[in-house]
Amino acid sequence: MRPIRAVIYGVGSMGALIAPMLLHKGVEIVGAIGRNPAKLGRDLAEVADLEAATGVIVDDDAPQVLGTCGADIAVVSVGSLVGAMYDHFRVCLENGVNVITIEEESLYPWLTSSSLSAELDELAKRHGVTLTGSGIQDVYWVKLVSGVVGSMLQLERVEGRAQWNVDDFGPEVAREFRVGATREAFHEAVSGDGWYSPTVRNTLDALAAELGLTVERSHARVTPVLATADVRSKSLAQMIPAGRVSGLVEAVRIETREGPTLEFEMTGRVYDQPLDADTSEWLIRGEPAAVRLANAGYSTRLLTGSIIANRIPDVLNAEPGLVTIDQLPPARYRPLPLGDYVRW
Amino acid sequence: MRPIRAVIYGVGSMGALIAPMLLHKGVEIVGAIGRNPAKLGRDLAEVADLEAATGVIVDDDAPQVLGTCGADIAVVSVGSLVGAMYDHFRVCLENGVNVITIEEESLYPWLTSSSLSAELDELAKRHGVTLTGSGIQDVYWVKLVSGVVGSMLQLERVEGRAQWNVDDFGPEVAREFRVGATREAFHEAVSGDGWYSPTVRNTLDALAAELGLTVERSHARVTPVLATADVRSKSLAQMIPAGRVSGLVEAVRIETREGPTLEFEMTGRVYDQPLDADTSEWLIRGEPAAVRLANAGYSTRLLTGSIIANRIPDVLNAEPGLVTIDQLPPARYRPLPLGDYVRW
Numbered sequence: 001m002r003p004i005r006a007v008i009y010g011v012g013s014m015g016a017l018i019a020p021m022l023l024h025k026g027v028e029i030v031g032a033i034g035r036n037p038a039k040l041g042r043d044l045a046e047v048a049d050l051e052a053a054t055g056v057i058v059d060d061d062a063p064q065v066l067g068t069c070g071a072d073i074a075v076v077s078v079g080s081l082v083g084a085m086y087d088h089f090r091v092c093l094e095n096g097v098n099v100i101t102i103e104e105e106s107l108y109p110w111l112t113s114s115s116l117s118a119e120l121d122e123l124a125k126r127h128g129v130t131l132t133g134s135g136i137q138d139v140y141w142v143k144l145v146s147g148v149v150g151s152m153l154q155l156e157r158v159e160g161r162a163q164w165n166v167d168d169f170g171p172e173v174a175r176e177f178r179v180g181a182t183r184e185a186f187h188e189a190v191s192g193d194g195w196y197s198p199t200v201r202n203t204l205d206a207l208a209a210e211l212g213l214t215v216e217r218s219h220a221r222v223t224p225v226l227a228t229a230d231v232r233s234k235s236l237a238q239m240i241p242a243g244r245v246s247g248l249v250e251a252v253r254i255e256t257r258e259g260p261t262l263e264f265e266m267t268g269r270v271y272d273q274p275l276d277a278d279t280s281e282w283l284i285r286g287e288p289a290a291v292r293l294a295n296a297g298y299s300t301r302l303l304t305g306s307i308i309a310n311r312i313p314d315v316l317n318a319e320p321g322l323v324t325i326d327q328l329p330p331a332r333y334r335p336l337p338l339g340d341y342v343r344w
Numbered sequence: 345m346r347p348i349r350a351v352i353y354g355v356g357s358m359g360a361l362i363a364p365m366l367l368h369k370g371v372e373i374v375g376a377i378g379r380n381p382a383k384l385g386r387d388l389a390e391v392a393d394l395e396a397a398t399g400v401i402v403d404d405d406a407p408q409v410l411g412t413c414g415a416d417i418a419v420v421s422v423g424s425l426v427g428a429m430y431d432h433f434r435v436c437l438e439n440g441v442n443v444i445t446i447e448e449e450s451l452y453p454w455l456t457s458s459s460l461s462a463e464l465d466e467l468a469k470r471h472g473v474t475l476t477g478s479g480i481q482d483v484y485w486v487k488l489v490s491g492v493v494g495s496m497l498q499l500e501r502v503e504g505r506a507q508w509n510v511d512d513f514g515p516e517v518a519r520e521f522r523v524g525a526t527r528e529a530f531h532e533a534v535s536g537d538g539w540y541s542p543t544v545r546n547t548l549d550a551l552a553a554e555l556g557l558t559v560e561r562s563h564a565r566v567t568p569v570l571a572t573a574d575v576r577s578k579s580l581a582q583m584i585p586a587g588r589v590s591g592l593v594e595a596v597r598i599e600t601r602e603g604p605t606l607e608f609e610m611t612g613r614v615y616d617q618p619l620d621a622d623t624s625e626w627l628i629r630g631e632p633a634a635v636r637l638a639n640a641g642y643s644t645r646l647l648t649g650s651i652i653a654n655r656i657p658d659v660l661n662a663e664p665g666l667v668t669i670d671q672l673p674p675a676r677y678r679p680l681p682l683g684d685y686v687r688w
Contacts, residue, residue, distance in 0.1 A: 021497060021632075139495040143674075147491055148639070150675035151483040153365055153650045211677050258679060288365075288646035294638040295492070302632035306497045329673060330487075331494035333555050335602060 003339045004312060007031035007065060007074040007097065008048070009088065011039055011058055013170030013235070014077035014102055016048035017305045022075070023050065025309050026337025031069035034058040062088070066095040073312055076101040080176060081198060082113040086120070089131060093123045099131040100308055100315050105198035106133030107142075108206035108324045111215055112198060121322035130318045134311045134325060135304040136164075137203045140280045140295055141264070143330040146210045154287035155211070160264040162280040164300035165271045166247045167234045174235045177268055178224070181245045186224045200252040204262045209326035213256040220252045231272040246270045260286075310334050313341035347683045348656060351375035351415040351441065352392070353432065355383055355402055357514030357579070358421035358446055360392035361649045366419070367394065369653050370681025375413035378402040406432070410439040417656055420445040424520060425542060426457040430464070433475060437467045443475040444652055444659050449542035450477030451486075452550035452668045455559055456542060465666035474662045478655045478669060479648040480508075481547045484624045484639055485608070487674040490554045498631035499555070504608040506624040508644035509615045510591050511579045518579045521612055522568070525589045530568045541566065544596040548606045553670035557600040564596045575616040590614045604630075654678050657685035 004027045008015045011034040019029060032044040039047045044056040059065050066074065074092045079085050082105045092099045109117045124131050141160060149155050166177050178186045201220060208215050227246040232239050240246050247269020254262040278300045282293040310331045318328065334341060348371045352359045355378040363373060376388040383391045388400040403409050410418065418436045423429050426449045436443045453461045468475050485504060493499050510521050520541070522530045545564060552559050571590040576583050584590050591613020598606040622644045626637040654675045662672065678685055 024497060139491060143494075144488060144491045144637075146677070147483060147488050147674050149677045150487075150654060151642075151647045151651050152677065153368060153653060155677055155679070212679065283641075288650055289642040291639055291647075292641045293488075294640075295635055296638075297627075297636045298495075298633040303495050303635075306632055307495045309497060310494060330491050333490070333493045333496065333499060335499070335556065 001340055001344065003028045003337065004073065004316065004342060005030045005071045006312070007033060007069060007071040008044065009033045009062070009074040009092065010077040011044065011047050012077060012172065014305065015075065017301065018075055018077065018308055019044060019048040020050055021305050021309045025334065026339060027312070029054055029056055030071050031065040032056050032058045033060065033062050033065050035060050062091045063095070066091055066097050071097050072316060073098040073100060075308060076103065078103065079172065080104050082106055082109045082116050086116055089120055090123060093120070093127050093129055093131065096127050096129055098129045098315050100311055101133050102135045102304060102308060103133060104135070105202050106131070107135070107137050107202045108209060108326070109202065110324070111205050112202060117322055124322055125320045128320045130315050130320055131322050132311065132315045132318065132325065132328070134308055136300045136307065137199070137206065138311070138325050139303070139307055139331055141203045142207050142210055142325060144293060144295070145207060145282050145284065148282070148284050148291050148293050149211055151291070152284070152286045152289065155260040155284070157260060157285045158207070158262045158282065160280070160282045163267040164278045165276070166268045167270045168299070168301035169235070171235045174233055177248055178245050179233055179236060179247060179270055180238060180240050183224060183226060183245065186245045190222050200250045200264050200266045204252055204254045204264050206325055207262055208254060208256060209324065213258050213260060215254055216257045217255045218252055220250070223249045225249060225267065225269040227270070227272060229272065231270055233270050240270060246272065307331055309338065312338050316342045345684055345688065347372045347681065348417065348660065348686060349374045349415045350656070351377060351409060351413060351418040352388065353377045353406070353418040353436065354421040355388065355391050356421060356516065358649065359419065361645065362419055362421065362652055363388060363392040364394055365649050365653045369678065370683060371656070373398055373400055374415050375409040376400050376402045377404065377406050377409050379404050406435045407439070410435055410441050415441050416660060417442040417444060419652060420447065422447065423516065424448050426450055426453045426460050430460055433464055434467060437464070437471050437473055437475065440471050440473055442473045442659050444655055445475070445477050446479045446648060446652060447477060448479070449546050450475070451479070451481050451546045452553060452670070453546065454668070455549050456546060461666055468666055469664045472664045474659050474664055475666050476655065476659045476662065476669065476672070478652055480644045480651065481543070481550065482655070482669050483647070483651055483675055485547045486550050486554055486669060488637060488639070489551060489626050489628065492626070492628050492635050492637050493555055495635070496628070496630045496633065499604040499628070500630045501604060502551070502606045502626065502628050504624070504626045507611040508622045509620070510612045511577055511614045512643070512645035513579070515579045518577055521592050522589050523577055523580060523591060523614055524582060524584050527568055527570060527589065530589045534566050541594055544594045544608050544610045548596055548598045548608050550669055551606055552598060552600055553668065557602050557604060559598055560601045561599045562596055564594070567593045569593060569611065569613040571614070571616060573616065575614055577614050584614060590616065651675055653682065656682050660686045
């Protein structure tokens with residue numbers, strides 16, 4: 001047994017959150033890759049607000065870092081679509097470094113980016129490493145839901161609803177969600193083909209795979225949430241005037257060949273009320289019951305970080321390739337240093 | 345692939361519930377074992393309210409039935425303690441028949457009946473078959489809770505609370521819960537050593553094992569629930585006068601060597617209010633969050649039946665021995681005939 005060696009690939013809001021979690025779980029951080037000129041050349045400790053200097057300097061030369069630091073795994077928190085992430089994943093895989101990523105489409109990219117998925121799978125297999133997407137979806141929107149469905153004889157319909165604070169995930173996500181835009185600009189962006197959000201669709205694709213169901217058709221609807229009063233966006237460091245976009249609601253319904261329908265409505269918006277809180281609620285209908293599953297009290301952002309940490313041994317233990325969470329057991333509680341759970 | 349062949353061992357309330365569920369999932373019922381003279385010699389269809397005659401006659405000669413019917417598995421719903429169930433389990437195992445049981449202590453009997461557990465494990469291994477306990481606890485009180493804990497870096501405390509209707513589980517459970525007794529008689533029974541309920545303790549033992557924690561100490565407290573008005577117990581077919589026992593609250597706290605404490609308070613009582621409903625609520629405290637997990641809308645009785653059905657392929661696929669649920673993956677949704685999931 002030995003410590004896991006990780007690269008923090010992307011040192012924005014989420015990378016900076018995950019770094020201390022990894023250190024807490026006995027992971028050695030051996031590299032940090034960023035692109036923000038204000039962070040390059042600095043010790044990761046300054047960027048991620050760590051207690052002590054790490055000696056790891058934020059670098060923008062990914063091939064150089066990955067080729068020399070001897071990492072087992074890269075924790076990749078850069079963007080939200082497989083297409084945009086392909087080169088980032090490729091440089092990891094080609095250097096024999098496993099990947100875990102919060103990039104949302106990678107949770108289950110097989111249907112929405114089939115050929116890129118096949119390429120990444122082939123690349124990972126050729127280099128004997130694994131690529132897996134995870135985050136809050138993994139536990140709260142897929143595995144727990146599947147756990148409830150596992151108690152039923154017959155599934156008819158899954159209806160999910162979740163909410164989280166867009167401001168918790170850094171400026172990239174807030175911009176992607178068009179926070180601050182006018183209603184007209186939002187609709188223009190959405191009605192054109194310039195906007196596509198993978199989170200909900202790919203969560204349901206993962207859930208379908210987990211339940212052994214085949215996706216036949218999917219319908220998506222995106223509607224803006226407008227600020228009811230002026231609200232400050234922390235991540236964008238700007239005021240959002242009342243009437244401007246403060247977030248969005250993304251709703252997807254999937255029909256499956258086997259019959260059950262899967263629906264999920266996700267709200268991501270800048271919180272502006274004192275009681276605004278992250279929630280996840282599911283109603284699972286079938287025989288012999290309709291069961292309600294509700295989670296509350298948590299921070300989507302913090303749990304995304306801890307789920308990524310707990311998943312690292314699963315990724316290192318998995319077969320090479322693009323391995324989606326339906327192929328993995330549920331994330332487990334990991335009280336010992338994470339390296340102790342790896343079958344070296 | 346072929347259909348699974350099952351024996352219904354115990355044709356009371358729960359056996360009669362599970363039989364049609366198994367038929368619905370393509371399981372062949374090849375035997376039925378009972379002890380109630382009013383049921384012996386009758387077709388299982390009459391006893392379990394099935395649509396068509398099965399040709400399976402309820403018999404009280406367990407060795408004879410198990411030795412001749414060629415069953416793969418016995419679904420055992422007879423009593424609530426390993427000690428009382430030992431001979432029932434033994435006759436199954438010795439005849440090379442796997443066992444799945446709703447008997448509560450068997451969910452995780454290693455700590456409360458260590459030597460009987462070791463004997464059953466040895467017996468099952470010798471005959472190449474598996475014995476597993478399951479029921480509502482498996483999904484709602486162990487695997488879902490573990491799923492949430494799997495999202496956290498550090499676990500501090502688990503606090504659970506659940507409620508179900510004692511009247512849903514037949515007269516044995518109602519009598520075991522002292523429904524109809526005076527408060528004095530209840531306390532006498534509980535303070536003597538004549539009363540021990542395994543449900544809560546063994547659920548927490550299973551949860552501890554699932555989480556990789558070691559039980560160090562456990563504290564149990566049982567208090568009666570008194571009927572606030574006259575209430576009819578359906579299962580006992582008698583009126584419970586106001587002031588008499590209508591159920592009980594069982595609360596157990598477990599301290600673990602690793603630190604986290606596990607608490608669970610379960611109320612089983614005869615429902616007497618229109619809004620009385622089965623619920624399961626857990627608060628999981630730790631880092632980075634305290635997460636609430638709530639399930640509602642379901643029937644504990646019905647889901648116990650469907651969970652038992654869904655678990656059958658897992659039991660048939662497991663290694664021989666006493667295999668508790670911490671050694672199994674979560675129960676899965678099984679849309680196809682159950683025999684299709686068995687690695688014959």
